[in-house]
Amino acid sequence: MDIAVRAAVLYFFIVLVTRVIGRRELSSLSALDLILLIVLGDAVQQGLTQDDYSVTGAMIAVSTIAALQVGSSYLSFRSKRAARVLEGLPLVLIDRGEIVDENLRRERISQDELAGEMRTQQIASFDEVQWAILESNGTVSFIKKGG
Amino acid sequence: MADVPDAIVLKRDRDLEGRRHEIWIRRGLFALLPLLSLVALTNAFGQHPTTSSKTASAATLQVYGSPRLRSGLLFEARIRIHAHSEIERARVVLGPGWTQGITLNSIEPGPVGEASADGRLSLELGRVPASQVYVLYVEGQVNGTTVGRRSADVTLYDGANRLLEVHRTLTIFP
Numbered sequence: 001m002d003i004a005v006r007a008a009v010l011y012f013f014i015v016l017v018t019r020v021i022g023r024r025e026l027s028s029l030s031a032l033d034l035i036l037l038i039v040l041g042d043a044v045q046q047g048l049t050q051d052d053y054s055v056t057g058a059m060i061a062v063s064t065i066a067a068l069q070v071g072s073s074y075l076s077f078r079s080k081r082a083a084r085v086l087e088g089l090p091l092v093l094i095d096r097g098e099i100v101d102e103n104l105r106r107e108r109i110s111q112d113e114l115a116g117e118m119r120t121q122q123i124a125s126f127d128e129v130q131w132a133i134l135e136s137n138g139t140v141s142f143i144k145k146g147g
Numbered sequence: 148m149a150d151v152p153d154a155i156v157l158k159r160d161r162d163l164e165g166r167r168h169e170i171w172i173r174r175g176l177f178a179l180l181p182l183l184s185l186v187a188l189t190n191a192f193g194q195h196p197t198t199s200s201k202t203a204s205a206a207t208l209q210v211y212g213s214p215r216l217r218s219g220l221l222f223e224a225r226i227r228i229h230a231h232s233e234i235e236r237a238r239v240v241l242g243p244g245w246t247q248g249i250t251l252n253s254i255e256p257g258p259v260g261e262a263s264a265d266g267r268l269s270l271e272l273g274r275v276p277a278s279q280v281y282v283l284y285v286e287g288q289v290n291g292t293t294v295g296r297r298s299a300d301v302t303l304y305d306g307a308n309r310l311l312e313v314h315r316t317l318t319i320f321p
Contacts, residue, residue, distance in 0.1 A: 002292050006321070020177040050219050050291040090154075092161035100161055106170055131152055133160070143152060 003049060003057050007064035010044050015072070015086070022107055087136045094132035097145065107134060118142060192320050193217055196224075203311040206230050206275075208303045210313045216289050217320045221252075226283040226301055230275040234305045237272040237281065240264045242300035244317035245285070248293030255284045294321045 021036075049057050076083035091103050093114060104114065114132065117140045123129060131143040151157060158164040186192070193215035200209040212224030226239060245251075246268050260271035275281045299317040303310045 016176060017180065020173050020180070022173075052291070089166065090160050092155065092157065095157070095161050103161070103163070106163075131155075133152065133155065 003052065003060045004064045006048050007061045008068060010048055011065055011068045014040070014044065019086075019088070090136060091134040092131070093134055093140065094126070094129050094142075096130060097127070099126065103134075109134070114140070190215065193318075194220055194222065199313045199315050201311050201313045205232055205305065205310045206234060206303060208301065208311050208313050210299075210301050210315055212285075212299075212315075214299075214315060215318045215320065218289055218291050218293055221288045222286070224285045226285065228272075228275055228281040228283075228303060230277055230279055230281070233277045234275040234303075234310070236304075236306040237275045238304040238306070239270050239272065239283065240302040240304065241268045241270070242298040242315070243267065244297040244299030244315070247297060248290045248295075248319070249287050250290060251285065251287040253284070253286045255286075258283075289319055293319050295319060 017040075048061050072086055076086050091107065092100055093103055093107075093109070094100065099111065099114075104111065115126070118124070118126070118129065118132075121142050123142055123144065128144050129142050130145045131141075133141045133143075135141055155161075159166060194213040194217065196211055196213045198209055198211045200207060202208075207227075207229040209227040209229075210224065211227065213222055216222055224245075228234070228237060228239075230237075243266075254270065258270040259273045262269045262271070270283070272281060272283065296316055296318045299315040300312055301315070302312040
């Protein structure tokens, strides 16, 4: 029974951590972000199953987290308020070609980083961008002018 | 082409109307994470050891060990008896915190005998001459599912005669 309880507690703790660290860290894989992801996975595993090496224990842990994941997803689907809390809302970073500095600062994104994101989507210049939107999953969507 | 992408509400998603407070909630929650680390540095969750001691005319009893542990941790505790006068048949009785939910790996030097004293573990240590020190090393591991708080008292007897007791509490975090 304790594995299910541990899994639930750790699930909610990780949801809290991932929500408060900001969306950028979720989607990007810079060297520093990679450290967080690796350490998170390893530390959680220790606390989750401890010395239980059984298949049953692993199945309980996976089932609990999967059930919580589906439950959260369903809650987000049914309730806009829950979706806002669990997943967040999109954020406009470029509005009709104008960079929204306040929103960049809010998410700790520099213009250089935003330019880097653009280049990954084959966009060379800010002049080409009509809209840039930080999605709730941490990725940045670009909509080109005249697109 | 639409002026604003579908599902984007400019007042909400660009001007942050009704969302400005969210960043402060996020920052507040984020502040809790380093706070947790700081609290941990103060030994709130173990496992820095402390010493508890009590003196009577016959002996001084010292217990060195961590009052806070976490599931799965290995630990060492020392029970030190300084006999002021000879203790003919030294015996220590350990509170439930020493044994419940804990795997005792070793007790050194090995006791002369073991028994149950009203449900508690009683260890016969033999004779401790006056002015001599007897140190009992207890090493163990907290079982993975053990949590909670329990008494980890240590009582020193000379045969059936109770000499003194050190009160301790062991808290085990999940």
